[in-house]
Amino acid sequence: MTEEEWQSLKTFVIDKFTNDPFVRDMDIKVESVEPKRAVFSLDVKHNRSNMFGIVHGGVLMTLADVGMGAACFSCNKKVVTLEANMSFLRSAPVGKHLIATGSVLHNGNRTLSCECDITDDEGRLCARGRGTFFVVGRIQEER
Amino acid sequence: MTEEEWQSLKTFVIDKFTNDPFVRDMDIKVESVEPKRAVFSLDVKHNRSNMFGIVHGGVLMTLADVGMGAACFSCNKKVVTLEANMSFLRSAPVGKHLIATGSVLHNGNRTLSCECDITDDEGRLCARGRGTFFVVGRIQEER
Amino acid sequence: MTEEEWQSLKTFVIDKFTNDPFVRDMDIKVESVEPKRAVFSLDVKHNRSNMFGIVHGGVLMTLADVGMGAACFSCNKKVVTLEANMSFLRSAPVGKHLIATGSVLHNGNRTLSCECDITDDEGRLCARGRGTFFVVGRIQEER
Amino acid sequence: MTEEEWQSLKTFVIDKFTNDPFVRDMDIKVESVEPKRAVFSLDVKHNRSNMFGIVHGGVLMTLADVGMGAACFSCNKKVVTLEANMSFLRSAPVGKHLIATGSVLHNGNRTLSCECDITDDEGRLCARGRGTFFVVGRIQEER
Numbered sequence: 001m002t003e004e005e006w007q008s009l010k011t012f013v014i015d016k017f018t019n020d021p022f023v024r025d026m027d028i029k030v031e032s033v034e035p036k037r038a039v040f041s042l043d044v045k046h047n048r049s050n051m052f053g054i055v056h057g058g059v060l061m062t063l064a065d066v067g068m069g070a071a072c073f074s075c076n077k078k079v080v081t082l083e084a085n086m087s088f089l090r091s092a093p094v095g096k097h098l099i100a101t102g103s104v105l106h107n108g109n110r111t112l113s114c115e116c117d118i119t120d121d122e123g124r125l126c127a128r129g130r131g132t133f134f135v136v137g138r139i140q141e142e143r
Numbered sequence: 144m145t146e147e148e149w150q151s152l153k154t155f156v157i158d159k160f161t162n163d164p165f166v167r168d169m170d171i172k173v174e175s176v177e178p179k180r181a182v183f184s185l186d187v188k189h190n191r192s193n194m195f196g197i198v199h200g201g202v203l204m205t206l207a208d209v210g211m212g213a214a215c216f217s218c219n220k221k222v223v224t225l226e227a228n229m230s231f232l233r234s235a236p237v238g239k240h241l242i243a244t245g246s247v248l249h250n251g252n253r254t255l256s257c258e259c260d261i262t263d264d265e266g267r268l269c270a271r272g273r274g275t276f277f278v279v280g281r282i283q284e285e286r
Numbered sequence: 287m288t289e290e291e292w293q294s295l296k297t298f299v300i301d302k303f304t305n306d307p308f309v310r311d312m313d314i315k316v317e318s319v320e321p322k323r324a325v326f327s328l329d330v331k332h333n334r335s336n337m338f339g340i341v342h343g344g345v346l347m348t349l350a351d352v353g354m355g356a357a358c359f360s361c362n363k364k365v366v367t368l369e370a371n372m373s374f375l376r377s378a379p380v381g382k383h384l385i386a387t388g389s390v391l392h393n394g395n396r397t398l399s400c401e402c403d404i405t406d407d408e409g410r411l412c413a414r415g416r417g418t419f420f421v422v423g424r425i426q427e428e429r
Numbered sequence: 430m431t432e433e434e435w436q437s438l439k440t441f442v443i444d445k446f447t448n449d450p451f452v453r454d455m456d457i458k459v460e461s462v463e464p465k466r467a468v469f470s471l472d473v474k475h476n477r478s479n480m481f482g483i484v485h486g487g488v489l490m491t492l493a494d495v496g497m498g499a500a501c502f503s504c505n506k507k508v509v510t511l512e513a514n515m516s517f518l519r520s521a522p523v524g525k526h527l528i529a530t531g532s533v534l535h536n537g538n539r540t541l542s543c544e545c546d547i548t549d550d551e552g553r554l555c556a557r558g559r560g561t562f563f564v565v566g567r568i569q570e571e572r
Contacts, residue, residue, distance in 0.1 A: 022199035025190040047168040056165035057208040057224045062201025081200045082397060082418050085228035085371060085514050087559055089535040105557065106518040110396060111368060111420060113516045115557075128534065128544075129558065130516055132368050132418050134397060143560045177426040217437060225540060225561050228371050230399045230416055232392040248414065253539060254511060254563060256373045258414075271391065271401075273373055275415065275511050275561050277540060308485035311476040333454040342451035343510045344495040348487025368485045371514035 001076070001140075006035070009140055013038070013073040023066055026059070030070070036104040038070030040094065043070035043095045052093040055126075060118055061086050064129035067102025074109050077135045082111070096120045105127035110135050144219070144283075149178070152283055156181070156216040158164050166209055169202070173213070179247040182270030187239045197234040198241065200271075203261055204229050211257035212246025214216035220278045225254070227274035239263045251279050287361070287426075290314045292321070295426055299324070299359040309352055312345070316356070322390040324356030330382045340377040341384065341412075343349050346404055350415035353388025354400035361393050368397070370417035382406045396421055430505070430569075432567045434463070438569055442467070442502040454493055455488070459499070465533040467499030483520040484527065484555075489547055490515050493558035496531025497543035505535050506564045511540070513560035525549045539564055 001009070017023055017040075026048070031039040042048070042063055044055045046095050064086055072079040092098055099119050106113040111134055118127040144152070156176050160166055160183075169191070174182040185191070185206055193199045207229055215222040235241055242262050249256040254277055261270040287295070299319050303309055312334070317325040328334070328349055336342045349361075350372055358365040378384055385405050392399040397420055404413040430438070442462050446452055446469075454478070460468035471477070471492055479485045493515055500509040521527055528548050535542040540563055547556040 015560070016194050020194050020199075021190050021192050022202060023193075026201075039200065042240060047164050049164050050166075051159050051163050052223070053284075056163075056205065058201065059207025061204035061208070061227070065200040065204070077147045080234070081231050083228065083230045083369060083399070083416075084200065084204070085226065085559070087534065087561065088224050091223070103553065105516065108201070113369070113518055122546055125534065130369075130514070130557070132516065133216065159385065168560075196426065226542070228416070228514060230418065232399055248373065256375055256512070268391065271416070273371070273414070273512075275373065302480050306485075307476050307478050308488060309479075312487075315482050333450050335450050336452075337445055337449050338509070342449075342491065343513065344487065344491025345451060347490035347494070347513070348485065351486040351490070355462075366481070366520070367517050369514065369516045370486065370490065371512065373512045374510050377509070 005140060009076055012139055013070055017066060017070050017077065024043055026062060028063060028066055033070060033074050034070055035074055036107065038067055038074055038102045040067050040100045041142050042098045044092055044094050044098060046094055049094050054093050057088060060127045063098065063100040064116035067100040067116040071104050071114050072112045072133045073104035076139050077112065078137040078139055079112060079133035079135055082132040082134050084129060086127055086129035088127050090124055090126045092120050092126050095141055148283060155282055156213055160209060160213050167207060171206060171209055176213060176217050178217055179214055179250065181245045182245045183210050185241045187235055187237050187241060189213060189237055192237050197236050197258045200231060202253055203270045206241065206243040206261055207259035210243040210259040211274050213248050214245035214257055215276045216282065217281050218247060220255065221280040221282055222255060222278055224275035225275040225277050227272060229270055229272035231270050233267055233269045235263050235269050239282055291426060295362055298425055299356055303352065303356050312348060314352055316347060319356060319360050321360055322357055322393065324353055324360055324388045326353050326386045328384045330378055330380050330384060332380055335380050340379050343374060346413045349386040349404055350402035353386040353402040354417050357388035357390050357400055358398045358419045359425065361390055362425050363398065364423040364425055365398060365419035365421055368418040368420050370415060372413055372415035374413050376410055376412045378406050378412045434569060438505055441568055442499055446495065446499050455491060457492060457495055462503050464503055465500055465536065467496055467503055467531045469496050469529045470551050471527045473521055473523050473527060475523055481557060483522050486517060489556045492529040492547055493545035496529040496545040497560050500531035500533050500543055501541045502563045502568065504533060505568050506541065507568055508541060508562035508564055508565040511561040511563050513558060515556055515558035517556050519553055519555045521549050521555050
């Protein structure tokens, strides 16, 4: 892939995830997209929390799905999620700023395995997830 | 537990999950709460979908977390999620009405194992998840 | 698939799993193979237990991998495991006879999602697992 | 914990896992035990492989369960496995020497979250697993 192709791919990925309806509704922001890696962020507001005043598990799983999906897209692969899991390691109360870093562990032709770490303002690991993604197409033509 | 205690517990669970900030923001509705079982529903609107026009994986994982958590609460246990997983089996496009049924597989003193099935209008299984929950307290005093 | 083709496929699956080196070494027995479903059994002996005198988690995960894999094969698909998970619900001490029932939840062209329940002599659920399988080929030619 | 107490704990963990009936039967070797971390190894022989001539998924899940369990023990906690998952990233054929490194991600009083990486002779990641463990007791008295 030429540098020009990569820039075009990167722009596509950022646009797609910025305009993804649910991602936008959740106020999840794209921070960066690199080959095999994508970073997103979220401010934990009241309407993203649960009855304990901490970020809802569903929000963390959403962040991970988004981070891992975009990491797959950065490999020039359009994917859907086959399965995902997450361990919740530390609670993040309202007011925290979360960073989700999705990365590709295995970049196969048909399926990809990814991981996502979610950390808080102090860099502490709040959740770690993994998932398997199915390739439904390429974004740019391969040559 | 007397019938009266159960009705009081059930009311508590329905209130807690109806007023959970993220659940409310997501327009997830409580359908029913029974011992070891809780049912929620969601209409798949545009802002709950992804770039493919189908319900976002994060929405399904949120539904499952809510369904399983409420099923734990119905066992008189306040819980937090330790971990969760989900297999995505069938996509649900915008317009579908989803039903999430959370149930308790193992009701331990300290941890519970739960499952959640998400079905569409035609009763077809769209996703199945499982999770482990940690007991942080009782809702009603045990006698 | 004709009845004759099914019988031929079934014989192939039973042979393959009976002669799988690790399955044989573990004394895992084929009980039955039906379309989308395969049942295996294991006697919990001392050398399959852990320091607590109960069946080792690795044995249960092996049983599930075998049960789910054979269920995929019964759909005329040769598969490898992409990922698997298991919740441990009830311990099975040495002396128990375990039944693992693998079933196919989603039978796709490229990937399958499966589940496996492991029960003891009294039919109580000891473990439930799920997995995603990747199709590497067909067993019989499709027509 | 004094150095003497750590040495005593480490000896206990190595003994327990060396003599665990299934671990011994599988020819899984203890390589090292450090605080929050335990390393085991396995030679992939024919009787640990599947019909494709590669290490059986059940063997890898066993290795991970052992590595993560011993990592918990190294934190002075006797544990049982609540749940575990694994992604299979690269197949390891007969003849490979595998290293499983279990580590503790969250060391709670009641539950621990762990991870295990399994690499081959060339240091390539073959599988990554995660699990949740329940504390059933302490090994040494805390003071």
